[in-house]
Amino acid sequence: MGGTQTLAVFSSAELKWRNAFFLIDVLCKCIDDPEAYDFLHKLTDIVPSYLKALLESVIFLNGTWKPRLRILGDNVPAVDVIICCCKEEIDVILDTVRAALNTDYPNNRFRLIVSDDGAQRQVQDGVERLKKQYPQRNLYYTAQIKTTDNNHKSGNLNHAFGYVATLPGGPAPFFAGLDADMIVDRKWIRAQMPHLLLDPQMAFTCPPPTFYNIPVDDFLSQSLYVFQRFEEVIKDRTGLPGCTGSGWIMRRAALEDIGGFPSKSLTEDLLCGMMLLGKGMWHGLILAEELQWGMAPDSYHKHVQQRRRWSTGTLQAGLLMRLCLFGERARHLDPWQRLFGFIYLFMTFTASLAVVEMFSSMLLFATGSTNIIYTDIEQLKLLVRVAAINSLLGYVRLWQVALLSCYSATCKEMSGIMFMTPYFAYDHWKTFLLPKWLGGRPNPFSAKFVASGSIVDELSERSAKLRAPLYLRLKSVLFKDGAIFHVLVAMVFIIGLVLNVQRAYHLHPDDAKDFRLYLLTRILWVPPMWPFLIATFLKPVWYCLYPPSMPDREEFLTRDSTGLAYPTEDAKQTRYTGTGFGLEILDTLAVCYTFSVLVSTWWW
Known part of the structure; x- marks a missing residue:
């Protein structure tokens, strides 16, 4: 038996290393062969991106909005609501419990269970106090005995x-979940239950996650506006809605059908939703309503950890679902679900190739090389026109997304994805490629993680009174979180910009036309990406120098005499002043420049 286990472990490790060396071999060959690299780049990045944009545009123009419904009266199905917590702040947890207890739903149809993964005495005592304060409500506390599984x-x-299932009366037919920091609207169950009752095959409904502590201008793109208001709406219209972690209500029979929550992905909610859809008999629904408000990570470190976890969890889910193309879990997906599932999951896989593309762009830019090849001025004009029209169509696409999510948020989201990509790639390598002695994880399909709400913020970087000195903030962001890489990337582009101008003066000191053409094909091509890249990769330093100053959490809430608290109306809205790092300004200037260059090609 021991020999079999040893062989299994060896085979698993050997397979992991074979995959790693195969990927490295492919990337090296592509770097040596520019044509192969260009083909790989188009196949893995440009084609999926364009296909995704095209399909989303079709769905955006042809889809319909779901009606807003409410179930009335007391003749309603029973619901078991679970609040999962794991060492978050006690005040945050208890505010979530109070808001859930205040849900507009009959006492005999509603049970609230606080499931404490941290087994904190403070949480148990707090729940006991609330049981006395709300004797009419069915409130319970439980903490599991932890094992490695x-x-x-x-x-x-x-x-x-x-x-x-062990409580008096047995389990309710519906099972709902809340994160420890999510304060729910009183009508959150009444808003979702009609959809579940009208369709017996509706496995789950889920409102989008929203937040009440987003800083003005949302420098790190934490509001998730694009995700909530555009991407989730599109996925819902294609029949591929996600179960996004909190506020969902699920049919118990559906969850039993897949054997409970999957335990091999950091994003168990995403994988759970996909597995339900893959059964064929179940589907889900995203409600375009704000029914819950939580807390976004309040430090750079927490933000990076959360986004890395989401990306790696999506990668795990993609592998387990076989990219929604084949396998038992995806057996009954329809063609639309397979296509969109593949595109969304596959694009998570491309983070590593995006980093390779980043190094390639840096090398071209710094050395003054160019991939703009032409034989005469007419060919160059044609190339400029094609590039400009493509860029302007991309700007139209940006506005399509912005119609639902806001222009500033959309511009910041593009920047946010770009500056997080190196983090995503590194986390993917740690999970699937690197050995343990190089920081790799022993189990690539582990679902264990540290909740961002339980991470101690030692720097208090968003508190004007308690904020740590600048050198400590820089040390944490640049070295603990690895943002020194981002600074180096930005510096390469800045130095490359200076060197390109110097080369242009040196090579064409007396010919203004050749001077302009040299710069056009190197640093002024449409759209010029270096301003956006420099601004994006200097984000960590800018954040250290000018962190947002946020008030205490209590100032975001209105609290009554019983301790019940809800976010204020102002706190629910993310405000944009247009002066936040200027990323939306850069996008606007870039499109103006692109349009002017396009028009000018008829006068060269």
């Missing part, structure tokens, strides 16, 4: 799923 959020959810 259940030491993650999905394990906590599965524990609660089994726990409610």
Whole structure:
């Protein structure tokens, strides 16, 4: 038996290293062969991006909005609501419990279970106090006995799923989940239940996650506006809605059909939703309503950790779902679901190739090389026109997204994805490629993670009174979180910009036309990306120098005499002043420049 286990471990490790060396070999060959690299870049980045934009545009123009419904009265189905917590701040947890207890739903149809993965005495005592304050409500506390198999959020959810079956009356037909920091609207169940009752095959409904502590101008793009207001709407219209972690209500029979919450992905909610859809008999729904408000990470470190976890979890889910193309879990997906599932999951895989593309662009820019090849001025004009029209169509696409999510948020989201890509790639390497002695994770399909709300903020970087000195903030962001890489990338582009101008003066000191053409094909091509890249990769330093100053959490809330608290109307809205790092200004200037260059080609 021991020999079999050893062989299995060896085979698994050997397969992991073969995959790693195969990927490295392919990338090296592509770097040596520019044509192969160009083909790989188009195949893995440009084609999926353009296909995604085209399909989303079709769905955007032809889809319909779901109606807003409410179930009335007391003749309603029973619901078991689970609040999962794991060492978050006690005040945050108890505010979530109070808001859930204040849900507009009959007492005999509603049970609230606080499932405490941290097994904190403070949480248990707080729940006991609230049980006395709300004697008419069915409030329970439970904490599982941790093992290596259940030491993650999905394990906590599965524990609660089994726990409610032991309560008097047995389990309710519907099972709902809330994150520890999510304060829900009183009507959150009444808003979702009609959709579940009208369609017996509706497995789950889910409102988007929204936040009440987003800084003005949302420098790190934490509002998720593009995700909530555009991407989730599009996926819902294609029949591929996501179950996004909190506020969902699920049919218990559907969850039993897939054996409970999956435990092999950091994003158990995403994988759970896809597995339900893959069964064929179930589908889901995203509600375009704000029914819950939580707390976005309040430090750079927490933000990076959360986004890395989401990206790697999506990659894990993609592998387990076989990119929604084949396999038992995707067996019953329809063609639209397969196509969109493949595109969304595959684009997560391209983070590593995007980093290779980044190094390639840096090398071309710094050395003054160009990939703009032409034989005469007419060919160059044609290339400029094609590039300009393509760029302007991209700007139209940006406005299509902005119609639902806001222009500033859309511009910042593009920048946010770009500056997070190196983090995504590194986390993918740690999870799937690197050995343990190089920081790799022993189990690539582990669902264990540290909740961002439980990470201690030692720098208090968003508190004007308690903020750590600048050198400590720089040390943390640049070295602990690895943003020194971003600074080096920005510096390469800045130095490359200076060198290109110097070369142009040196090579064409007396010919203004050749001087302009030299710069056009190197640093002024349409659209010029270096201003956007420099601004994006200097974000960490800018954040250290000018962190947003946020008030205490209590100032975002209105609290009554019983301790019940809800976010203020102002706190629910993310405000944009247009002066935040100027990324939306850069996008606007870039499109103006592109249009002017396009027009000028008829006068060269």
